[in-house]
Each structure stands twice: as structure tokens, then as C-alpha cells.
Amino acid sequence: MIEAVGLTKRYGDKTAVDDLSFQVRPGAVTGFLGPNGSGKSTTMRMILGLDNPTAGTVTIGGYPYRRLPNAPRQVGALLDAKAVHGGRSARNHLLCLAQLSGIPARRVDEVLGVVGLQGVAKKRSKGFSLGMGQRLGIAAALLGDPRVLLFDEPVNGLDPEGILWVRNLMKSLAAEGRTVFVSSHLMSEMALTADHLIVIGRGRLLADMGVKEFIAANSADFARVRTPDTEPQQREKLTSALTEAGGHVLPEQDGALRVTGLALSHISDLAHEADVRLWELSPHQASLEEAYMRMTQAAVDYRSTTDQKAGLMQPLPPGALPPVPVPGQGQPGWYAPPPPQDGGRPSAPGPYGAPGADVPNPYAQDTPRAPQAPTRPGTAPQGPAAAPSVPQAAPAADSAKPEDPR
Numbered sequence: 001m002i003e004a005v006g007l008t009k010r011y012g013d014k015t016a017v018d019d020l021s022f023q024v025r026p027g028a029v030t031g032f033l034g035p036n037g038s039g040k041s042t043t044m045r046m047i048l049g050l051d052n053p054t055a056g057t058v059t060i061g062g063y064p065y066r067r068l069p070n071a072p073r074q075v076g077a078l079l080d081a082k083a084v085h086g087g088r089s090a091r092n093h094l095l096c097l098a099q100l101s102g103i104p105a106r107r108v109d110e111v112l113g114v115v116g117l118q119g120v121a122k123k124r125s126k127g128f129s130l131g132m133g134q135r136l137g138i139a140a141a142l143l144g145d146p147r148v149l150l151f152d153e154p155v156n157g158l159d160p161e162g163i164l165w166v167r168n169l170m171k172s173l174a175a176e177g178r179t180v181f182v183s184s185h186l187m188s189e190m191a192l193t194a195d196h197l198i199v200i201g202r203g204r205l206l207a208d209m210g211v212k213e214f215i216a217a218n219s220a221d222f223a224r225v226r227t228p229d230t231e232p233q234q235r236e237k238l239t240s241a242l243t244e245a246g247g248h249v250l251p252e253q254d255g256a257l258r259v260t261g262l263a264l265s266h267i268s269d270l271a272h273e274a275d276v277r278l279w280e281l282s283p284h285q286a287s288l289e290e291a292y293m294r295m296t297q298a299a300v301d302y303r304s305t306t307d308q309k310a311g312l313m314q315p316l317p318p319g320a321l322p323p324v325p326v327p328g329q330g331q332p333g334w335y336a337p338p339p340p341q342d343g344g345r346p347s348a349p350g351p352y353g354a355p356g357a358d359v360p361n362p363y364a365q366d367t368p369r370a371p372q373a374p375t376r377p378g379t380a381p382q383g384p385a386a387a388p389s390v391p392q393a394a395p396a397a398d399s400a401k402p403e404d405p406r
């Protein structure tokens, strides 16, 4: 288990991590989310003893990383996939790390197989695509067969096949009882991978809860109800019946009604009693991305001056209602769904349940692919920080040259 207590990091005037307390438990994938600059990497670096806290503590299995016995066998991390000596082959890079940590050489071939790099094991890593570099970083993290794994943006640069592979890998590592702590900006991916979320904004803890709980607490479930378009009086009749029963009804742009506060079965019964025919009655819940946007909108440090989403925070004119989001048609003027009906306080999970996904196929592999475009230009995903750091190599003109003997 990873445990942070009052963890704080200041760089001069800048507080990067502010009194953060949380636990990352074994047997689950815990997602670590937050806007750019919110302190995720700083937190991960402090967990791994690469940065000293200004205040507070962070321990792994009860020890600060630097006092952890045989740390590389207990903790594996992918912090910067570029932190590799580019002149070395993938295999030699891993061999160096293995030797430094007393890990047998046969484990190198095992992890190369796990990440699907056995075919390019003898190629110099400076010729690797971003995705192949990520795989090499993941291989380094797995080298010591650790019980605790940290991954900073592990799917950065991976193609859809690679993303699926990482998702399955994370889940299977957690299913083996390991502690898996992973940061990502890809909310759709986190929704499929993580069981639990730790969300920070400007260095502070915003949420520490299950994925389903997080979505329920930061969005409102609702039902979409549609009566025949040709009979507007049916719509009026249903609106009255639903409102009288305590429902909250809002018209949507396409003529449907958005209903909150009533279960689907109750809406159906009320429509039946009012003798109103329905063309649609469907449950809806915000996505993790929408719930995340809603929670973190006030903690975003970097926003484009031309970004329409910035308008979200502007107050509406007196008496004006916010624009109504339309599922599947975008949300005009809104970056996140409207607040929960209880006035913004976290609400109990709604009646319609959250979407879930369970993908088996542990350690499924695929072969590395041709070079891919980076998804976040200028940002460097991470390498084997848990192992001793390896200096980054200068760019090479020709990766087909024989391997650098160093």
C-alpha cells in the first residue's frame, strides 16, 4: 500500500503539492487524475524518493522509498519513457537495470515477451517509436516483479491496440493483488481501467473514491422521455403528471424531456396512468470525462484565451436558465453537464447505474508497430524511475548503426 500523509511540496513560492493525504490499496487499479500542473508527477516523484517533501510523509508498505528494503524488487515505475540510453538496445537497457538491482538476466527476456518487444530486443532504443518506448518503460517497471507499480501516462503514444493491452495489463496486475497507481489524461480510458480514483487540483485532494461513486457524485442521472412529435398536447400532459409526482422536467432541444428525480419505472407508470404514449424512455448518466470536467473546472491552471469552455464559469444573466445539454448533440456553451439536482453536493448513486467494463485477457500482447505520432507533444512519458536513472541520450542521426558499446 502507498500512503501519503499531509504530503506537501513547495518550489519557492509555488506549492506544487498541498497537504495531500491518501492511500493507494493493493488489488485495485487506482487512477490519479488532475489537470496539467496539478502536482501528479511531483507526487509520484516523492513516492519514489526522487524528490523530498517539504512537509508530510509518503510511504510504501510502511517505509519511505529510500528506506524500503530491496526497493527495485518491491516497486516498479514508469515515469519517463525517454529516460533511456538511446545507444543501447532494449535488451541491454533492461540488462543494465537488472544487474544494478540483482535481478537475474532471464527475467529480462520474460518482460520483453510480456511487453511484446522480443522482436526488436536487439535494436537500439533511440530508433523506437513513442509507443515502443512506452513498452520498454513498462518492461523496466515489471523487471523486479514488484508488488507496487506506478505508471505516469502509460498509454501516451500507444495506438488503440496498445491502449487495450495496457488496460488489460493494469487490470491483471491488480487482479494478482498488486498495488497499481496510474495517472492519465484519457478519461475514457480511466473509466475502463480504474476501480478507484484520486483526483487532485492545484496540489490539493479533490476526490478519493470509486469510479462509479465519482461519476454519481459529480453528475446527475436523468431520463430522456419522448412523446409522439405529432401530438404536443401529450407532451404537456406528461410534463404535468411528472411534475405533480415530484419530478424535475426540462425540455431538450429535439423535443424530448429530460427528467430527474423519478425512477424510470415510475415515469413509465405515470405515462400509462395519464394515457400518454412514449416513443422513448431511456436512462442517461454523465461520462467520467463530464464528471471530471465538472469537478476540476475551477482547478484548471492553463486555459486558452480562445477556449469557449472558459465561458462555463461566467455567471448567467438574472433569471436566465443554463443551456440544456442534449445527449449525442454536444452541450452548447457548456464544458460539463449541469450540476447535480441537490445543489452541487455529492449525491447518492442514481437509479440507473453507471456503465462498467470488464475486459479479461491478462498479459495479452501484440507486436510493436511502426512509429506513431505522440499524443502530447513536448511531454515526456516516463521510464524506469524506480530503478536507478539512466541519462537521456542525445538524438542519433542513424538508428541503424551498430549498437553503442557503452
Ligand SMILES: Nc1ncnc2c1ncn2[C@@H]1O[C@H](COP(=O)(O)OP(=O)(O)OP(=O)(O)O)[C@@H](O)[C@H]1O
Pocket (backbone or CB within 6 Å): 011, 014, 015, 016, 034, 035, 036, 037, 038, 039, 040, 041, 042, 043
Ligand atoms: N522542479 C520544479 N521546480 C519548480 N516548479 C516545479 C518543479 N516541478 C514541478 N513544478 C511545478 O509544480 C506544479 C506541479 O507540476 P507537476 O509536473 O507535478 O504537475 P502534473 O499534474 O504532473 O502536470 P501534467 O499533467 O502537466 O504532467 C507545476 O506548476 C509545475 O510548474
